[in-house]
Amino acid sequence: MGWEAKFGGTGLEEVNFVIWNVENLTDWTIQPKCYITTKDGGQRSKLFPVVLYKTPDSMSISVLSHSGPMVEGTEYQLQCNIQSIAPLRNLVVKWYKGNEPLDNVTYSNASKTPEDVSPTLMIIPSKDDDGAQYRCRAELDLGPEGLQPHPTVTSEPLTITVHCEFLRTVHIYKLC
Template sequence: MMLCHSVLFILSLMAFMQGSDGSSCDEDCADKPVFSPSRLVVKYGDQASARCTACQSDCQSDQTNLDVSIGKPRKDGNIILWKVDSMTAWDPSAMCYYINDDGNMCCNHLPVTVYSPPQHVMIYPERDYGSESEGSQYSLNCMVYDVAPVENLIVTFYRKQTVLGQLRLNSTRKTPMTVSLILNTYASTEHDSDLYWCEAKLDLGPGGPQHPVVVRSRESMVMMTASGTVIQSFTFLIFCLGFLHFSCN
């Protein structure tokens, strides 16, 4: 009987592999494989692991498998363990499945998010606003360097401790990107010499780091003349020696 199960499993697996659209894989079966955790979030280069219980009662251990794009799975009965020593894939895949006695494949895919925190964040005026006057619109540019995935990135603009706005990107790219987000605001003598800054946060949701990944830019000062004209922007640089230096953009 064991030989019959093995032959049936091999034949069913070959039929599945020939179907590139994966239409023979049923993700709505009653006794579908279960991953723990149900969603994996891992920093690029870190270790990662997950466990799949292929079925509760409807399969034999020789009818189960775990297809992964990185790392090696290890079987322990109907439980399959997946471990990656160093996550070096930006879009890894893991599919756990079994073949039932009718030759049908029951499967489940593990959602995996690989992230990289922003390496640097900076804010500056989008262009020279030397001729802008009271009430004129100008733009603040927040540059976020080498972050992934950008669809989980939230950028918040601040004037001192006041939130001016939040922006997100609509992109499904998995690999790190350097992105520019621009917020329009208005010149006002009321806020002359106020400090502006932006903050980049990776909102990785359930399964992500206990404390969200947040990187803040240095502060930028917008100065105005008595007539209400924006004349220059200063960026403050804080050095390890503990003193403050500023340079005009």
């Protein structure tokens, strides 16, 4: 019995079970093969899929196509920039204003390799939102049997400044 793989292969051992152990793995396509020699001298094997999980290298939050104070009642788009995370199918991006959850974004991409993603959130701030802090959180949902708590990285907060929209009336007087 043994494991055949690019990394962590064991060779044939006369035992009832063999553990495949790799301390650091960065091969996103590896498929170790477990093999066994049967009593009649034949050999059977089975490939085991491996999924590597990677938290982001960096995260940031920004306002798209805008700088400076916001005007109440105007629509703005926030963007969460997540660099090099894998796999996307396990990623849940959570948006918050303060501690209030706003939205969750999930992905169905089957790619196993690290990717950059930039989900967005539309907001229409009111004057009460002046000083509000928005943040996004990348969580790798590994299911109930996976690592608990789930691996999570949160952006630094984005504090917004909101100016009131004033209705201005201009009177023009004609003097004769």
